[in-house]
Amino acid sequence: MKIKRYFALTRAGILESFQYRLAMLVMIAGNLLYLTVVYFFWKAVYSSSGSDVVNGMTFSDTLIYLVLATALFNFMEMYTVWEIGRNIQSGKIVLDLLKPMRYRSYLFWSYSGTLATQFVFTFLPTFIIVCIATKGAVPLGTNLFYFVISVVMAVIINYAVDFMTGTICLYTESIWGINIMKQVIVLLLSGATIPVAFFPEGMKKAVGYMPFQSIYNTPLTILLNEKPDFTEVFKALGTQAFWCAALLILSSLFWKVSLRKITVNGG
Amino acid sequence: MSEIIEIKNISKEFKVLNRHEGLKGSFKDLFSRDYKIVHAVDNISMSISQGEIVGYLGPNGTGKSTTIKMMTGVLEPTSGEILVNGNVPYRDRAKNAQDIGVVFGQRSQLWWALPLVESFKLLKDIYQISDDSYNSIMKLYKSLVDIEPLLHKPVRQMSLGQRTLSDILAAFLHDPKIVFLDEPTIGLDVSMKSRIRALIHALNKEKNTTVILTTHDMGDVDALCRRIVIIDKGKMLYDNDIGHLKGFFGSYRTLKIRPSGDIKEQSEKLKNELDRFSAAVSVDNEWISVLINEEKAKVMEVLGEIQKLHDVRDMKLEEISTEDVIKKIYEEGVE
């Protein structure tokens, strides 16, 4: 069974991530710090605006959104760009290319274990705490079901973006700058740091044509929507599905072309 | 015997940027179109049969690893054809990967944080090895090396030698038709080297696996290879039996002497004095070695000459070693 090899990689990833317990603790501590900053920043924004509702969101709406966005980020961040870049620099990529699998799936499934652990140890606890602490501000109905579907597609889109960015490392051999650039673009345009509702009209429109908001804004909006409207949800999921397909094809083509070009030129 | 690897006139060129020095130079490089072509592999042909162990030799930076990367499908040849087990490696990389195993001496394909047995299990699933084949190869491994203590050790806690051993076992796990070993004994001590040689030898015997071995250690070559291929600056120099190699330059013998006095000084003197015999003089801590081509000079004559000029305290005569022949080929080429 072919599918077995993928789950074998997931399993190894879970085993591996348990080897790095300290890293997990550091990540949780870092999150708390970040969330404290978020709390005080938005408190200041709201108190200076003099109104309880800004851009259709109350202070607690915004806070819930951002806490969950952070949790989502911690769960989805796979450091793929680092991984590819480091493997290219160290030459380890040669060994990965010689596995009887496509490199893109090999890398993804190698990381899926970490993804699973991060989901259980960062996203889920945060989600439960938010649910309890806000006493019902997060609706628990069919939206959860749509949310799961949406997150799966968000993971795929996020990975495809990362993989394409990582492919650029084949040309530049510098990881740091490219990774930071990608990080900033994705975090800003996806609604992970500022809810898309706060974007100026023109930018909102522009972001609508990009895949980034499908990574954070779409799943979170679906999750926090109390009375999901079918057409709206399906439109959102449809857009995500479109980006999934488009980016998977694009990243695959880009990788093929690049690998060929690079091996012709050396590097 | 069937040909498992067929290589016809392959070449590989790398286009590299001519880099400039300093800050200003680096900035210039950003926009530079000043490329130079490196001919890493230049028109090489060979065919290799199932079950052979071939020593693939050559000085540093002559294209051995590049050739291996082309045979494994990581690099595409600039020109020429390769067939590995009927596949074009670059085009069918994933398919080809199922038939080959690789060990690159400096890196490991094992999962760093996991015990060795977990890596093996993972490879079992990745290569879709059946339970039966897996169990039988593990049984074979246990009969060949003492892996029990290694199996439950995380790879990052292994010594270089233990890790190399594990990597070789991992490369043979899915019973590949061909295994490429790129400097597998680099950095290992004498006893580990000989254990690894014995292991490779046994696996080749047992499984009839074709082995392509690059190394700078002629001990590996003597212990394992019947056939050797030598390349230099990307070009083929030699491809034949190892036995044939020794007679290749005529009959050589090494005369080893220990004179009284400072050995380094004496060897410098000898170099000049033996000039007319066209003998090569080299020196280590204990012995001065004089490599004599018996077609050009008689050993006894050379010895007589040395005795006339020096006080020889000890001497011995050795047949030429593979190491010496290879060194000569690297230095002088093949006429």
Ligand SMILES: Nc1ncnc2c1ncn2[C@@H]1O[C@H](COP(=O)(O)OP(=O)(O)OP(=O)(O)O)[C@@H](O)[C@H]1O
């Ligand atoms: N990716 C690359 N880009 C540019 N030049 C390269 C690249 N890879 C190898 N070369 C050049 O090609 C030549 C052959 O390199 P290769 O690694 O094949 O040598 P080798 O025979 O394996 O040497 P060694 O015994 O030191 O391992 C060298 O001159 C090297 O600098």
Ligand SMILES: [Mg+2]
């Ligand atoms: Mg090499």
